[in-house]
Amino acid sequence: MFTLRKSFIWLGGLISLMLFYVWTNRRSTFTLEHDNRPIHSSAWRQSGDDTYFWRTIGAYNQPNSSVHTLPTGTPSIFPEVQTKFAPETTAARELREQRQKVVKDTFIRSWNSYKEHAWMSDELMPVSAGSRNPFGGWAATLVDSLDTLWIMDLGTDFAQAVNAIDAIDFTRTDMAQINVFETTIRYLGAFLAAFDLSGDTRLLHKAAEVGEMLYKAFDTPNRMPLMRWDLNAAAQGAETNASSNTLLAEIGSLSMEFTRLSQLTGNSKWFDAISRITDVMEKAQTLTELPGLWPLTVNAKENIFTQGSTFTLGAMADSAYEYLPKMATLLGGQVPVYQAMYEMAMDTAINNNLFRPMTPTNEDILISGQVRTERKGDITTTKLELQGQHLVCYLGGALALGGKLFARPGDVTIANKLTDGCIYTYKAFPHGIMPETFFMAACESRETCEWDENLWKQQVLQRAGGEEGKTAQADAVILENHLPKGFTEIPDRRYILRPEAIESVFILYRVTGRKDLIESAWEMFQAIEENTQTELANTAVWDVTVEGEKPRHVDSMESFWMGETLKYFYLIFSKPDLISLDEYVFNTEAHPLRRMI
Incomplete structure (x- = not known):
């Protein structure tokens, strides 16, 4: 009896402690989610810990001008981004929840395989059950999946993952160089978002470790x-200099994560670091060969962001544009330059980079291509290349967001046509999946466009380098290259589990409430699942253009499959208040950061 009573007393005490922990943790989470003030408590030990390795490495180059400090004024009141959704019928709710569960089951399957075969590695190899470390060897898939685990209410797995992050050592890597951009969006963004959602300060501590490391890459x-960046050389005190050949997307897409880290720690040094990049971009924007847009590559070593003849919103430039409206909302509109740069960039892009493709069904859609300029004396001419990319499908979502934030309804109209263009491209291919890159025949006008089969075939011949007017030759090229009608070339036939199309479908759905977008999302998910599923998880595939032949597996599953693609599919089948666009803004790796509101 005494033993039994002791057990009950012990059990009751344990339950009381658990309830107290849950209550205090929920209270802490609520405070953190609804409070943008920095953490100034003993819990935030890292902000004052000068013994952390990356703080002990001396700097060769201190900032040579006044530090940019975080704005402290009252945030602007932006228009609401999300539309008002009508109450669901029972049937609609049941269907939505059924689809949501299917997506979640796919995530769980991938996550469990990662845990079993590639735990603490960057990536699972989903065919061979091997593992790879292309992103520093710091458990990229684990970190990238943290906020997805939280959003999908997988509490046990989230706790296990958070417990594991302490073993990640950001002071060393086996790689000769790390990609500062990829490290920022995948690791720093993931830790910040998981902290914003859960309030677990261990995540903020880890974010600061990454931030301190990345800050050393600015010591130029x-x-x-x-x-x-050669991290190991920097750890030994080597000097660093910026490169004269830097991709626009990489240098222009550090702003959200560095800003949020400064907001949460109260230390402006990260905000100062990226503000210096913003200053250079602002000064260069009107001085390029296509004013409003920046060239694909820039000279960061000499602060020259004006020289170059290729202008695209796609690969290698994309997120530099994506981050402009997102930075405006992250900072509560208190740094007006981001809105100004967005508006100038989009005005130029809409006039120069977008084209209406010619389709057999005369779809009123748009594709974003790339512009090449040529200067002869004082005259600059432009040529639009009719290339589409899966990667540039993010643009519909970015325009929908910017259009709502800045009261530019024309941007939302364009966003609809761009997103519909990506949906059309998915449906045009035999497996229901868009390839990485493609070329299409263009209409003469965006306003009217009638299908012209002969014109399409002539453009096929032009891309193939064939003789004009040789219809039989065009037919052979179309057959050999598996070209759907309207497409003229497919340079890269892979699908690598990319998220950009569903990203824009999700954002546009939250902005407009268009019900057809839900059905398009489901069709996209089913097609991806059917063609990429392996015994373990899901894989990139080599060729999505061959009808009647299942695409061959690549044995690759990048961390964005669980960090982005499945997250967006899950959210579009969730209630609209789950990660509301009026409360959060996503970084380019789909990590939701708390907006300043």
Whole structure:
């Protein structure tokens, strides 16, 4: 009896402690989720810990001008981004929840395989059950999946993952160089988002570790970061200089994560670091060969962001544009330059980079191509290349967001046509999946466009380098290259589990409430699942253009499959208040950061 009573007393005490923990943890989470003030408590030990390794490495180049400090004023009141959704019928709710569960089951399957075969590695190899470490060897898939685990209410797995992050050592890597951009969006963004959602300060501590490491990449004579950085050399005290050949997307897409880290720690040094990049971009924007847009590559070593003849919103430039409206909302509109740069960039892009493709069904859609300029004396001419990319499908979502934030309804109209263009491209291919890159025949006008089969075939011949007017030759090229009608070339036939199309479908759905987007999302998910599923998880595939032949597996599953693609599919089948766009803004790796509101 005494033993039994002791057991009950012990059990009751344990339950009381658990309830107290849950109550205090929920209270802490609520406070953190609804409070943008920095953490100034003993819990935030890292902000004052000068013994952390990356703080002990001396700097060769201190900022040579006044530090940019975080704005402290009252945030602007932006228009609401999300539309008002009508109450669901019972049937609609049941269907939505059924689809949501299917997506969640796919995530769980992938996550469990990662845990079993690639735990603490960057990536699972989903065919061979091997593992790879292309992103520093710091458990990229684990970190990238943290906020997805939280959003999908997988509490046990989330706790296990958070417990594991302490073993990640950001002071060393086996790689000769790390990609500063990829490290920022996948690791720093993931830790910040998981902290914003859960309030677990261990995640903020880890974010600061990454932030301190990345800050050393800015230790250059002009404080521009070296984007492909020898971390081990820097750890031994080597000097660093920025590169004269830097991708626009990489140097222009550090702003959200560095800003959020400064907001949460109260230390402006990260905000200062990226503000120096913003200053250079602002000054260069009107001086390029296509004013409003920046060239694909820039000279970060000399602060020259104006020289170059290729202008695209797609690969290698994309997120530099994506982050402009997102930075405006992250900072509560208190740094007006981001809205100004967004508006100038989009005005130029809409006029120069978008085209209406010619389709057999005369779809009123748009595709974003790339512009090449040529200067002869004082005259600059432009040529639009009719290339589409899966990667540039993010643009519909970015325009929908910017259009709502800045009261530019024309941007939302364009966003609809761009997103519909991506949906059309998915449906045009035999497996229901868009390839990485493609070319299409263009209409003469965006307003009217009638299908012209002969014109399409002539453009096929032009891309193939064939003789004009040789219809039989065009037919052979179309057959050999598996070209759907309207498409003229497919340089890269892979699908690598990319998220950009569903990203824009999700954002546009939250902005407009268009019910057809839900059905398109489901069709996309089913097609991806059917063609990429392996015994373990899901894999990139080599060729999505061959009818009647299941695409061959690549044995690759990048961390964005669980960090982005499945997250967006899950959210579009969730209630609209789950990660509301009026409360959060996603970084380019789909990590939701708390907005300043």
